[in-house]
Amino acid sequence: MPTTRKSRTTRTALVLAATALLTTTGFTGAADTPRHEDAIASAAVRALTSPDDPADHFLPADFDSVMGYTPLRIDGIMANPSGECSSPVPLPAEFDTSCKAHDLGYDLLRYASHSGAELGPWARKSLDAQLDQRMRTACEDRIDEQTRAQCFVMANVATAAVAGNSWRQGYSTPITEPWPSYALAGSSVAILASVAWMTRHRPRVGGVPA
Template identity: 40%
Template sequence: MFTRHHALRVVVVTGLATAAGLSLAPTASSLPAPDRAAEQALTALVSRPPAAANAALPQDFSTRFGYRPTVANGLLGDPSGACSSPVPLPAEFTPACRQHDLGYDLLRYAGRSGRDLPPDARRSVDSRLGIEFENSCSTREESLSRATCLAWADIAEGFVRINSARQGYAVPESETAMSIAPGISLGVAAAGGVVLVVPGLRRRIGGAR
């Protein structure tokens, strides 16, 4: 069933992409020889238990990136990672963001070797982030609180996907204040969207207090 939650996802992803003047269709690129070790580790990160993902990491990963991934809430990630956002996000999102940070570092690992992973690799990391955002919201018992959390999950995932599309699903680039300024403006608008949609969510779940 197409719910208000699904409608918000469509509005966030397509509306913000249009406002930013972006195309969500990535440009195909030829990557004949991706870094096999990074590719296997990234696949394990998004599809296997944390112990298996940790075992699949390249042997020199910690040395090259200066940290040893740890497990939090059942997710392997960068222990010092965080959710990069122009507005505060639910605290439950932090383990998912740290896993996403580790995934991006694996993309950078391959990039530094000159053997970038294909665009689908970055898409898979972003998709996993969205799934884990929603999973983290399920821990909230109160219906309205959970619905609000899901609304923020859609907005945060939308921005991540838009940024990946803007960068052509290539190796993640470092951002400057100037490069993310348009996203900050859109973030404020999206935050307002959550405020507007919450009354509707309240009605849909039966007037929860």
């Protein structure tokens, strides 16, 4: 399929956004090398990111005591009931459950690290990809074309921020970092994504963009 002006604009904005994120916060990554993984946590992540999401049957028996909470099924998917969309910019309410599920996935990564058998980069990549897919699915449910497009812009913002942060940390166990640099990078992402959206949807006068 030929590349359209619209897709080129969006892709350019995301590339610039990712660059802003990485140059603002630095890189702490490592190569995807073979390692001894926690088998139970690995199975739970694979279940959590599968279409059927049977994760409740694969969660480690001591997950509650180690991580301090009991995962629940929310809107049909397993999630951290106290999770939230950690973002320097406000995100649509439709993303809430997806973020809670993503938080549970990251806690499985932390659980594996706590056991001394950290999962490989594949796990964090899978969880991030699932978050992106679920946010976009949530946007599709909006009937109004304009608000749906705005929702996709915010999905792009969240995806760029999450992907950039995961890359910086080498797709290893998530760690908490100071907010200032993350917020600055997130603001750059939001501005660039908003510019891309406005370029595609600005009012037309006489059949051409105003």
